Amino acid sequence: MKGYAYRSGEGEPSLQLPMWEALVTDAVGDVIEFWGFKRNHGRVWALLYVREEPMNSKELQEDLELSKGAVSMIVRDLEQWKVVQRVRKPGSSAWHFEAELDFMEMITRVLQEREGELIARVSEDLKDAENLARTSDVDEETLERIKRMRTLAGLMKQALDVFVKTAQLDVSQTRDLLG
Amino acid sequence: MKGYAYRSGEGEPSLQLPMWEALVTDAVGDVIEFWGFKRNHGRVWALLYVREEPMNSKELQEDLELSKGAVSMIVRDLEQWKVVQRVRKPGSSAWHFEAELDFMEMITRVLQEREGELIARVSEDLKDAENLARTSDVDEETLERIKRMRTLAGLMKQALDVFVKTAQLDVSQTRDLLG
């Protein structure tokens, strides 16, 4: 097994990531993508986390082979989500970024936000549908089926809330998990 | 509020969906999309569910404004996931489709499959990363951080399994929920 991530040709100053860092960042990228975030959000956070030492945009750009613009946008998102903090480093005029530890909390929080909006909208639409159907000459069983769908939406929300609670509980039980 | 879903021009035989059906199918489409399926999977299933009466490809195609090919592929998926059944209808040579009721079960099942593959792969990669890091001159704390990520992946799996159980339990408690 090679010790360095593959890169053909010899473009930049050859600052490629060691294989193990590539594996870690890609792993987190895959996980975060599963949850509907962007792969590179995960890669950036993961690199900051394993390195411990705050990194600047230039370093992130080179190590993860991202563009200037991409790094700027990604760290902005991560800051807003409070999983990355912007810090000054003595002797440098550039901002540096360091990983916060509440990554799991962020995933569940954002997930719950998205899900909340969705369920609110869907419930509203199903209510409207039910009312409209009632004013048309729709039989009782059909109305019943629409109602059942609303129940189902409610159950989905409940189940997802349980997921969020479980995730947060698990993490807090393993307090200092990532620290 | 209009009683019919909007459609400009006058293309097909004007077999547009009543507004309430459009609301229902779109609602289910949105939900299923949230879970990483295709919008039209949800729309097709939802229409079959509210209509109760089995429909053929042609009807699905016209009512939901899908192409012939799309309908073919979508019902194939839904059949494989066991949420739609193919039936014969007397007096017609075309296949008809009817909705099965275990929609929620299907979502959680597919979700758990996807998640299972993901976590297996990620855990494997993190293990490799740890081993590689160990053979390099990586300090103990860094190794510890990689280990903690593996733990985190495990917790995520646990939490998702709880979600799946909760969802299935909720539905079974409300047995005949959709029936």
Next chain:
DNA sequence: GCGAAAGTTCAAGAGGTTTTGAACACCTAA
């Protein structure tokens, strides 16, 4: 304040996924 470096923005492009529809295959009924 000035020049240089760092950071941001966004239109255009790349990349990936879904949908289309024409060609082909399959069935059914006669």
Next chain:
DNA sequence: TTAGGTGTTCAAAACCTCTTGAACTTTCGC
């Protein structure tokens, strides 16, 4: 067996999201 309706496939098109990089703005050190 055949004709016509039905069903499937898949390359191309449409669509949508993410990334790039040049232009621009802000910040820093002096």
